[in-house]
Amino acid sequence: MGLDKWLKSEEEAKKPKKKEESHIQVKESKSELKTNKVLDKQSIDLKKYTLVCPNAKCKYQKTIMKKQLTDDDKTIILEELNIKAIKSIGPNVLDKVYVFSATPVFDKLGPKFGKQVNKVADWIKSMSHNEIEKLLKFGSLKKELDGEIFEISKQDAEIRKVETQGVCVAIEGDYGVSINTTLSKELENEGLVRELIHKIQLMRKQADFNLVDRIKIFYQTDEKLKDAILHNLEYLKNETLAIEVTEGAAQGEVNKALDINGIKTKISLQRVNPTE
Numbered sequence: 001m002g003l004d005k006w007l008k009s010e011e012e013a014k015k016p017k018k019k020e021e022s023h024i025q026v027k028e029s030k031s032e033l034k035t036n037k038v039l040d041k042q043s044i045d046l047k048k049y050t051l052v053c054p055n056a057k058c059k060y061q062k063t064i065m066k067k068q069l070t071d072d073d074k075t076i077i078l079e080e081l082n083i084k085a086i087k088s089i090g091p092n093v094l095d096k097v098y099v100f101s102a103t104p105v106f107d108k109l110g111p112k113f114g115k116q117v118n119k120v121a122d123w124i125k126s127m128s129h130n131e132i133e134k135l136l137k138f139g140s141l142k143k144e145l146d147g148e149i150f151e152i153s154k155q156d157a158e159i160r161k162v163e164t165q166g167v168c169v170a171i172e173g174d175y176g177v178s179i180n181t182t183l184s185k186e187l188e189n190e191g192l193v194r195e196l197i198h199k200i201q202l203m204r205k206q207a208d209f210n211l212v213d214r215i216k217i218f219y220q221t222d223e224k225l226k227d228a229i230l231h232n233l234e235y236l237k238n239e240t241l242a243i244e245v246t247e248g249a250a251q252g253e254v255n256k257a258l259d260i261n262g263i264k265t266k267i268s269l270q271r272v273n274p275t276e
Helices: 010-014 071-081 093-097 106-125 129-138 185-206 223-231 233-240
Strands: 025-028 048-052 061-065 098-104 140-145 148-153 157-163 167-172 175-180 215-220 242-247 254-260 263-271
Touching: 098 106, 098 129, 106 140, 106 148, 129 140, 129 157, 157 167, 185 223, 185 233, 185 254, 185 263, 215 233, 223 233, 223 263, 233 242
Parallel strands: 215 242
Antiparallel strands: 025 048, 048 061, 098 157, 140 148, 167 175, 215 263, 254 263
């Protein structure tokens, strides 16, 4: 059954539900489609929907994803999550960001290997990534230890997938996302300036500046944030409508001591007359 058969208009969704009703409705995520129209069956946009049965006695609920990200989807993700780049990759590629770890299951090993259990357990603990992959693929694995052949099954070891350092992975069903969480100096600087921009925008709002008011920014801070500001100066000016960003003390229309990710900072804002 296509998703379009489960979609209901907003007006229909507000109608009282009949007790006998057992069909499935689709609730679009907040950040998804801006128009409430029926999806084309041929659409391959990657969209997230929560399927909910309106029958009070039915507890069916499932989140599903469609197949592919559009350019608009990617733009939204980049902006909302502050990600530098995003790309789609093929099936099973996320396996490369995992390493396996194996832990012996002594309840299984004891009756099978008796006095040799510790020897087998040590082997399981030291198994390589390739050995664990073979165990998972074939269901059993053999190894010679001190001239004797031992064979274990998947039930003899608890296998865990462990993310490699600097990577965070989330998988749901057939879909997965991997994020490189390693922070370069460039990314760290951008993060500091982004937080500074957020605080300056709040200052503008609290001072009741107009949205189009141009401003001058004066700042006092440590070398770390100063370096970040200098390397992202145009970004800071564009986002805050600043015509000047100057280091040093000044008495502006609004003055505030801020904490920018643990860095003590003093900011003064002064509106600029159109004639300046």
